[in-house]
Amino acid sequence: MPFPDLFDAATNDAYMPSRRVPDADALVAAWARNSAAVREACAPQQLAYGAGEHERLDVFSPEGAVRATLLFIHGGYWQAFYKDTFSYLAPPLLGAGLRVAIISYDLTPAVTLSRIVDQARRATAFVAAQFAGPLVVAGHSAGGHLAAMIHATDWAAEGLPGVTLAGGVGISGLYDLGPLRRTELQPALQLSEKEARALSPAFLHPTSAAPFIAAVGADESAAFLGQSLALAQAWPGVVGGVRQLPGRHHFDAPDELPRLALELLGQNGGTPDP
Numbered sequence: 001m002p003f004p005d006l007f008d009a010a011t012n013d014a015y016m017p018s019r020r021v022p023d024a025d026a027l028v029a030a031w032a033r034n035s036a037a038v039r040e041a042c043a044p045q046q047l048a049y050g051a052g053e054h055e056r057l058d059v060f061s062p063e064g065a066v067r068a069t070l071l072f073i074h075g076g077y078w079q080a081f082y083k084d085t086f087s088y089l090a091p092p093l094l095g096a097g098l099r100v101a102i103i104s105y106d107l108t109p110a111v112t113l114s115r116i117v118d119q120a121r122r123a124t125a126f127v128a129a130q131f132a133g134p135l136v137v138a139g140h141s142a143g144g145h146l147a148a149m150i151h152a153t154d155w156a157a158e159g160l161p162g163v164t165l166a167g168g169v170g171i172s173g174l175y176d177l178g179p180l181r182r183t184e185l186q187p188a189l190q191l192s193e194k195e196a197r198a199l200s201p202a203f204l205h206p207t208s209a210a211p212f213i214a215a216v217g218a219d220e221s222a223a224f225l226g227q228s229l230a231l232a233q234a235w236p237g238v239v240g241g242v243r244q245l246p247g248r249h250h251f252d253a254p255d256e257l258p259r260l261a262l263e264l265l266g267q268n269g270g271t272p273d274p
């Protein structure tokens with residue numbers, strides 16, 4: 001291994017949310033079950049944002065006027081899950097008049113975290129080009145990290161068409177990756193200190209003035225709260241403080257997504273597309 005063994009048990013504990021949520025496995029199983037039922041009842045449109053096997057997204061469209069598009073980036077510490085497990089999030093968002101785009105991406109250690117960030121960027125540029133109207137990029141946990149990286153993207157420098165964001169939402173997001181080098185994730189992430197900084201939104205500058213809501217379950221560990229505080233401190237003009245979600249832990253905090261997305265669009269005066 002190119003890195004010394006940095007593992008620290010206390011840090012690892014703080015970043016493993018399942019240790020605080022006894023029924024975490026059952027909740028994740030319910031995500032998959034509910035998502036399968038949603039896909040059965042209303043099959044999403046499946047699109048490709050690139051040539052790779054996992055460079056795919058699902059689009060769920062609401063029945064009436066489309067108020068905005070919400071692009072959702074799932075979590076799982078960049079090493080678990082694909083889009084299909086998160087279809088369960090679509091129905092309440094559709095009910096709020098949002099078009100819902102849920103992306104897949106490759107996973108570590110098969111690809112690097114930089115590669116995943118690049119995929120999230122290309123997926124966002126694709127969705128922005130595909131669908132006119134306000135675009136909100138939201139993510140949970142590792143997906144919150146990717147949503148914030150989108151908010152800090154220099155599109156021209158990446159050789160991508162410019163993306164105008166209406167807002168961003170991070171739920172239990174990770175914005176300073178430094179501590180993760182001391183967890184069980186490091187063998188898959190293989191982050192050098194320099195890379196961890198370069199891939200940490202809290203050490204980057206937002207490229208969008210649109211609001212970014214940094215939300216965290218009130219029942220999550222101090223480490224997760226600290227991650228959102230770090231982003232709020234680094235991005236004072238964009239993140240209006242940390243939004244603590246009462247009664248929520250890591251595995252049910254995503255259920256607040258419709259409320260948070262609508263709040264953002266309200267701030268932006270987001271009106272339905274003609």
Ligand SMILES: N[C@@H](CC(=O)c1ccccc1NC=O)C(=O)O
Nearest residue numbers: 016017018019075076077141142
């Ligand atoms: N391996 C983690 C699970 C975890 O962190 C997680 C699970 C589902 C969705 C997001 C997660 N975390 C960050 O992306 C744990 O044991 O708690």
